[in-house]
Amino acid sequence: MKKRRAIILIIFVVICLGSAISLLLSWKALSVSYYEYYNEKIENAFKIVQLSDLHNSCFGEENSRLIKRIEEEKPDLILMTGDMLNGYEDRTDIVTDLIKQASQIAPVYYSLGNHELDYMENQENGGMLEKKLEDAGAVVLEKEYIDTVIAGQQVRIGGVYGYVLARDWEDGSEQRFMEDFQDTDRMKILMSHIPEGLLLWKSMEHWDVDLVFSGHAHGGQMRLPFIGGLYDPEEGFFPTYTKGMYECGKGTMVLSAGLGSSNGVPRINNLPDLVVCTVESGEQK
Numbered sequence: 001m002k003k004r005r006a007i008i009l010i011i012f013v014v015i016c017l018g019s020a021i022s023l024l025l026s027w028k029a030l031s032v033s034y035y036e037y038y039n040e041k042i043e044n045a046f047k048i049v050q051l052s053d054l055h056n057s058c059f060g061e062e063n064s065r066l067i068k069r070i071e072e073e074k075p076d077l078i079l080m081t082g083d084m085l086n087g088y089e090d091r092t093d094i095v096t097d098l099i100k101q102a103s104q105i106a107p108v109y110y111s112l113g114n115h116e117l118d119y120m121e122n123q124e125n126g127g128m129l130e131k132k133l134e135d136a137g138a139v140v141l142e143k144e145y146i147d148t149v150i151a152g153q154q155v156r157i158g159g160v161y162g163y164v165l166a167r168d169w170e171d172g173s174e175q176r177f178m179e180d181f182q183d184t185d186r187m188k189i190l191m192s193h194i195p196e197g198l199l200l201w202k203s204m205e206h207w208d209v210d211l212v213f214s215g216h217a218h219g220g221q222m223r224l225p226f227i228g229g230l231y232d233p234e235e236g237f238f239p240t241y242t243k244g245m246y247e248c249g250k251g252t253m254v255l256s257a258g259l260g261s262s263n264g265v266p267r268i269n270n271l272p273d274l275v276v277c278t279v280e281s282g283e284q285k
Helices: 002-028 061-073 093-102 114-122 126-136 173-181 196-200
Strands: 031-039 046-051 077-080 108-110 138-140 144-150 153-159 187-191 211-214 244-248 251-255 273-281
Touching: 031 244, 031 251, 046 061, 061 093, 061 273, 077 093, 093 108, 093 126, 108 153, 114 126, 126 138, 144 173, 153 173, 196 211, 196 244, 196 251, 211 273
Parallel strands: 031 273, 046 077, 077 108, 108 138, 153 187, 187 211, 211 251
Antiparallel strands: 046 273, 144 153, 244 251
């Protein structure tokens, strides 16, 4: 009997210790997800780093560990795809300081998430958020795009918040933006915080977009072995898409598990996710 109790106690301690380690790693450790994307419209390869769903988290003092990791990747382009702050907090310094540092590495483009919109609606001086982000060095794109050159390649970069549904589902400002955005022979890169409309509801089959970067799902918040993400705020439990590279229609989506979490909800078995995507010439494999 004593031996059985000892074994049960050891198992309990191991489980508790493992859970504590998993929580700590999922809070402060940094992982990197590497993806390769091929497009026949380009000739010279370039590298994109995506940051999403930071939620005012810090990795080292003034995000020094995160900045160092970005520097090591030597990106040509940095995309921040929303929820980089918390809508219920009045702090903007964490994300603006990060932008100031990141913009010294590569051009920073920023699209809005639901927390940015909450901040702009509910916080005092919330309407100044976009200006603060731009003053820090980011190009903020909300239902806007910019034509630019990356590593000698003609590229169009756009940003839009929402489900980006097809016109036969909804006809509004997002749809008008997408009609204009897709009207180019350049390679098209879209930042769109919420992935469900484009990916789960297949509106990517309607829009002519090459490469989409999304977040929002936090990798399912808790990741279960052999199963994947547990919960998505849009789809509910055991969601279809939480992290990875997915093809839909003529386009490809890179879905980040994000870097942080909101409202004190812990990430479990779910390391903070820095995305690195290399864009190369050729047919998508």
